[in-house]
Amino acid sequence: MILFNLKLVVEFPSGSDVIIPSATVIHGNTPIQADEWRVSFTQFCSGGLFRYVAYGFRTMKDCALQNPKLKAKVDAKAGQRWKDGLRRFSKVDELHADRMKVFCKKVFSK
Numbered sequence: 001m002i003l004f005n006l007k008l009v010v011e012f013p014s015g016s017d018v019i020i021p022s023a024t025v026i027h028g029n030t031p032i033q034a035d036e037w038r039v040s041f042t043q044f045c046s047g048g049l050f051r052y053v054a055y056g057f058r059t060m061k062d063c064a065l066q067n068p069k070l071k072a073k074v075d076a077k078a079g080q081r082w083k084d085g086l087r088r089f090s091k092v093d094e095l096h097a098d099r100m101k102v103f104c105k106k107v108f109s110k
Contacts, residue, residue: 002028021085050081 001010001018004026012018020027022044032038054074055063063071077084090098 002030004028021082021088024082024085047081 001012002008003010003020006025009030029038029040051060051074052058056067056070058066060071063074
């Protein structure tokens, strides 16, 4: 996978699941040889679903009527959500510990 914004090319093992905020990170795949094959499965989650959860599992209209303070709080973050998504990426100094957490191995202090 190529993450153009981050100037990275990442090779994932077969069967890997990769979750990226695709609206934030420009991405693509590398070409493969003529005799090779690749299968991928892409899922999409609408931003409206995230807002529905943030509004307390209510529509925007219902939240505005039932809890206008919550709606205002959620709406105030609208331009900042992409930053929250970027913060979910591991930093270089966090990669080892994050990898150990994912693969359920004990992380030892240095």
